Amino acid sequence: MRLLVITQKVDTKDSNLGFFTKWISEFSKQCEHVTVICLEKGSYDAPSNVKVFSLGKEAFKKKNEKGGFLRRVHYSLRFVKLILSERKQYDGVFVHMNTEYVLLGWFVWRILRKRVTLWYVHKQVNLKLRLAEKLVEKIFTASEESCRLDSTKIEIVGHGIPVERSHQPIHTEPLHLVTVGRISPVKDVRTLLVGFSHIQKSIPVAECTVIGEPITDKDRNYALELRKEFPRAHFVGRRLQDSIYADHPYTAFIHASQTGSIDKAVLEALFAGLPVFTSSEAFGTDIPGITKFEAGNPSDLAEKIERAFREGALVIGEVGRVYVEENHSLSKLIPRIVHTYGGH
Incomplete structure (x- = not known):
């Protein structure tokens, strides 16, 4: 062939x-x-x-x-x-x-x-x-x-999704959130960062890293607004996929994309063992490692992450890895x- x-x-x-x-x-x-x-x-x-x-x-x-x-x-x-x-x-x-x-x-x-x-x-x-x-x-x-x-x-x-890579264990202390992808209004990064701000009120040491870049002029203006509005979030720019989870102790992946399609960044996070909190309609709660929150509702996101964190539920998810290996x-x-x- x-x-x-x-x-x-x-x-x-x-x-x-x-x-x-x-x-x-x-x-x-x-x-x-x-x-x-x-x-x-x-x-x-x-x-x-x-x-x-x-x-x-x-x-x-x-x-x-x-x-x-x-x-x-x-x-x-x-x-x-x-x-x-x-x-x-x-x-x-x-x-x-x-x-x-x-x-x-x-x-x-x-x-x-x-x-x-x-x-x-x-x-x-x-x-x-x-x-x-x-x-x-x-x-x-x-x-x-x-x-x-x-x-x-x-x-x-x-x-x-390449499934040959190995990943470092997740550390649950302190709480460190991460989101990966294009910085754009359609990805609704603002909802994620407002939710992070709510979490910081009760967990001051919590951190949030935004990995990705804007692409269009509209995206760049949006990214500039976010940087000014959320100075405590870490905007680190682009990262090659193989290096995202290699040495970084992230606790959970957050996601609010409105594209309606299965986002491979979510699948890559699941394969890395991270619990995922998403409002995307493309992901159901039947997928191992997925927790849903209401779209556009940062309070709901913050509440569900805080509860899982305090209950010790933010742990390495082998079932998520298996799901990705078998289906994606x-x-x-x-x-x-x-x-x-x-x-x-």
């Missing part, structure tokens, strides 16, 4: 998209050859059977060039050129998240008789997704809530995707 993988960015050092390099490496174990086309390429030590092509965004960044329309034309022309020139190097196509690549490449792939699938994890159902659904063989997603398009082509396969491990996900094309 030879596979063409299309994604936004290939860079192990990227705190937001760096995880996908592990997907590529896993694909390389399951496929004879993997060709990757990405919008932007950074640091990545590719296996011998993987070839990575960039559409050139990193070059535009270095030159500090603008001109959005001309850039998009350049990307589109190079994309079509690559899927044609590399056509003998792949049997199937896996598009990660970006539906526009399905729309741009489908005609070529139809003529070449290449099987095309899409990975999509977002609650938004827009016109591009509806059109892409007509053109692909299958849409893989992490959960029922992660792709809300009504289609028989959707297959729920769980997230792809990368080593199980990739073979399942490859099997769709008639691979291993």
